[in-house]
Amino acid sequence: xxxxxxxxxxxxxxxxxxxxxxxxxxxxxxxxxxxxxxxxxxxxxxxxxxxxxxxxxxxxxxxxxxxxxxxxxxxxxxxxxxxxxxxxxxxxxxxxxxxxxxxxxxxxxxxxxxxxxxxxxxxxxxxxxxxxxxxxxxxxxxxxxxxxxxxxxxxxxxxxxxxxxxxxxxxxxxxxxxxxxxxxxxxxxxxxxxxxxxxxxxxxxxxxxxxxxxxxxxxxxxxxxxxxxxxxxxxxxxxxxxxxxxxxxxxxxxxxxxxxxxxxxxxxxxxxxxxxxxxxxxxxxxxxxxxxxxxxxx
Amino acid sequence: xxxxxxxxxxxxxxxxxxxxxxxxxxxxxxxxxxxxxxxxxxxxxxxxxxxxxxxxxxxxxxxxxxxxxxxxxxxxxxxxxxxxxxxxxxxxxxxxxxxxxxxxxxxxxxxxxxxxxxxxxxxxxxxxxxxxxxxxxxxxxxxxxxxxxxxxxxxxxxxxxxxxxxxxxxxxxxxxxxxxxxxxxxxxxxxxxxxxxxxxxxxxxxxxxxxxxxxxxxxxxxxxxxxxxxxxxxxxxxxxxxxxxxxxxxxxxxxxxxxxxxxxxxxxxxxxxxxxxx
Numbered sequence: 001x002x003x004x005x006x007x008x009x010x011x012x013x014x015x016x017x018x019x020x021x022x023x024x025x026x027x028x029x030x031x032x033x034x035x036x037x038x039x040x041x042x043x044x045x046x047x048x049x050x051x052x053x054x055x056x057x058x059x060x061x062x063x064x065x066x067x068x069x070x071x072x073x074x075x076x077x078x079x080x081x082x083x084x085x086x087x088x089x090x091x092x093x094x095x096x097x098x099x100x101x102x103x104x105x106x107x108x109x110x111x112x113x114x115x116x117x118x119x120x121x122x123x124x125x126x127x128x129x130x131x132x133x134x135x136x137x138x139x140x141x142x143x144x145x146x147x148x149x150x151x152x153x154x155x156x157x158x159x160x161x162x163x164x165x166x167x168x169x170x171x172x173x174x175x176x177x178x179x180x181x182x183x184x185x186x187x188x189x190x191x192x193x194x195x196x197x198x199x200x201x202x203x204x205x206x207x208x209x210x211x212x213x214x215x216x217x218x219x220x221x222x223x224x225x226x227x228x229x230x231x232x233x234x235x236x237x238x239x240x241x242x243x244x245x246x247x248x249x250x251x252x253x254x255x256x257x258x259x260x261x262x263x264x265x266x267x268x269x270x271x272x273x274x275x276x277x278x279x280x281x282x283x284x285x286x287x288x289x290x291x292x293x294x295x296x297x298x
Numbered sequence: 299x300x301x302x303x304x305x306x307x308x309x310x311x312x313x314x315x316x317x318x319x320x321x322x323x324x325x326x327x328x329x330x331x332x333x334x335x336x337x338x339x340x341x342x343x344x345x346x347x348x349x350x351x352x353x354x355x356x357x358x359x360x361x362x363x364x365x366x367x368x369x370x371x372x373x374x375x376x377x378x379x380x381x382x383x384x385x386x387x388x389x390x391x392x393x394x395x396x397x398x399x400x401x402x403x404x405x406x407x408x409x410x411x412x413x414x415x416x417x418x419x420x421x422x423x424x425x426x427x428x429x430x431x432x433x434x435x436x437x438x439x440x441x442x443x444x445x446x447x448x449x450x451x452x453x454x455x456x457x458x459x460x461x462x463x464x465x466x467x468x469x470x471x472x473x474x475x476x477x478x479x480x481x482x483x484x485x486x487x488x489x490x491x492x493x494x495x496x497x498x499x500x501x502x503x504x505x506x507x508x509x510x511x512x513x514x515x516x517x518x519x520x521x522x523x524x525x526x527x528x529x530x531x532x533x534x535x536x537x538x539x540x541x542x543x544x545x546x547x548x549x550x551x552x553x554x555x556x557x558x559x560x561x562x563x564x565x566x567x568x569x570x571x572x573x574x575x576x
């Protein structure tokens with residue numbers, strides 16, 4: 001190689017970045033800009049019928065569309081239940097597993113199995129379990145525990161159809177937060193907990209006053225990731241309820257997807273995408289602003 | 299012998315952990331049990347955990363039905379090729395970010411990170427038009443390219459973090475010996491980063507193997523379907539033949555479980571370094 005080290009220093013980074021940059025610009029940045037443009041059009045896929053610029057009409061329509069209200073409300077409910085649900089149960093599991101001497105890896109592995117199973121498979125599995133009248137959940141409720149006299153039509157009623165979706169969201173996610181909390185707990189020096197015990201703190205006080213503040217940044221990290229994940233709920237809704245009955249269980253992304261690929265209203269779908277993206281980005285920025293302090297403890 | 303009182307003291311904890319583990323595992327046990335029940339056209343009631351006539355009929359039928367083997371090969375091709383491409387390209391980009399100074403470096407990196415915050419499905423509509431325009435709809439290579447593109451942010455971010463921690467001394471030695479930066483990348487950075495590359499590869503592979511939304515949107519040709527699409531449609535076509543659906547699902551899970559149980563140390567390492575989300 002006759003090229004001097006200095007010349008290399010200038011050229012090499014660009015050569016190494018080039019393949020990533022091409023793919024990134026073509027498949028992500030360009031679609032992001034193009035999608036923004038589409039959201040202002042009555043977008044046509046027919047070569048004979050041109051797309052027409054309609055300004056903010058798609059966005060105005062979104063604010064007047066009752067199903068959009070339902071979809072965003074369902075997305076919010078899903079997030080507000082699954083995020084604390086996952087975090088609390090994951091913390092409980094992590095603290096218990098951290099404190100046992102035998103079977104740590106065994107339990108960690110079992111709790112993590114739902115995480116590595118694909119959303120498609122577990123969604124179908126939950127649809128099967130929540131079938132009515134003969135699904136397994138109904139069998140347990142009616143015949144084994146006698147909680148309800150009659151089978152519940154989980155997926156047939158708007159009031160109950162989100163329950164399998166939310167249950168799946170919590171069940172599948174516990175292992176992910178748990179393994180992150182376990183790593184955080186393992187990084188706390190033993191002496192700290194022992195000192196608190198000697199001072200007479202019980203398990204709960206010790207957790208609340210000593211452990212939790214120490215792993216605060218980790219908890220905030222999982223909170224941010226899970227909130228973003230919650231707003232992105234799609235596959236489970238698409239495969240378990242598909243938005244039904246009567247579009248009552250649509251979430252933001254399932255409604256967007258139906259508008260695009262069932263109703264072929266691409267402009268409207270694009271505007272719904274950007275509304276959701278705006279919610280996610282605003283939420284993330286707010287979190288960064290308000291949750292900065294606990295992060296700095298570490 | 300000293301262990302005994304401690305175990306007694308901990309027994310409520312074990313009871314709770316076992317109860318939790320049952321909740322986590324029972325749906326899978328049920329899936330396996332259903333897949334072993336032959337010809338489950340009508341859902342049996344009351345449900346039986348242990349099949350009365352267990353058989354592998356469903357597995358044979360699923361494996362031989364509806365191009366299933368083709369779908370398995372499609373998934374394998376897409377997942378393996380995308381993983382190789384993504385890890386190679388991400389490692390190159392991460393090397394540029396970790397070891398060089400160039401104008402626009404920080405801005406570029408923040409753009410990369412910003413994309414991590416917004417999910418890919420947000421741009422599914424324009425991507426659909428792009429794939430059509432590029433002639434990449436109904437193409438497995440099309441899936442490979444877009445899978446690779448969508449995984450670059452995270453993989454580059456993680457590998458950059460790892461590369462930055464590597465000592466600089468070895469590189470200087472290579473340069474003094476007349477080697478180039480390419481030599482450093484190939485002979486120093488990559489060999490030293492095997493654990494990080496393994497972690498990133500495993501998580502990428504699993505993500506690609508399971509990917510649903512893009513495959514659903516960009517592939518219409520039945521011969522080009524991947525397993526997640528095939529399984530979701532299987533359920534649609536075969537209605538209540540759940541035994542068949544679960545047999546197909548379990549076959550699709552085999553590679554994931556091999557990775558998971560075979561390479562656990564990379565899993566835990568990958569998760570605790572940060573951002574992998576199931």
